[in-house]
Amino acid sequence: MILAHRDVASLSSVSATVKYEVRHARGQRELEAALALRHDVFCVEQGVPRHEELDGRDGDGIHLVAVEGAEVVGTCRLLLVGRTVQFSRLAVRADARRRGIATALLEVAEAESRAAGARRLVLHAQRYAQALYENAGYRARGGVFREAGIEHIAMERELA
Numbered sequence: 518m519i520l521a522h523r524d525v526a527s528l529s530s531v532s533a534t535v536k537y538e539v540r541h542a543r544g545q546r547e548l549e550a551a552l553a554l555r556h557d558v559f560c561v562e563q564g565v566p567r568h569e570e571l572d573g574r575d576g577d578g579i580h581l582v583a584v585e586g587a588e589v590v591g592t593c594r595l596l597l598v599g600r601t602v603q604f605s606r607l608a609v610r611a612d613a614r615r616r617g618i619a620t621a622l623l624e625v626a627e628a629e630s631r632a633a634g635a636r637r638l639v640l641h642a643q644r645y646a647q648a649l650y651e652n653a654g655y656r657a658r659g660g661v662f663r664e665a666g667i668e669h670i671a672m673e674r675e676l677a
Contacts, residue, residue, distance in 0.1 A: 539582070541582075575594065579595040579629060601636065601638075643668070
């Protein structure tokens, strides 16, 4: 089931349109591609230890992916805990950033959370990305803390 579809201008000056869709990961290949993308972004780019990135909760989560052609270019994970959804592991491939993929993943995550009967979404935002979440309706709660050596802030969005 396609949950979102976006047309965005390409990064080049050519007027071509780049299309991607945001949906549930389909099958083991897409899940493995999502995990590989997370490894590239968190472990390789940001220096997060692999054992902290892989927290043992992937089997319990809903994995959303942004797919362009046959390539996974973005991903995130949703964990339902009672009436709360924990949004985590948002990653977008370096060459696909600044095209609205993260925002599209947030929109689909909200729709999925509402469909599951959740009343709120919570997340730990890396400080550099706080504005992304604020623009999507999240608000900070609490102070700044370090997670995996990176400054984060807890954020939430009420869905009721």
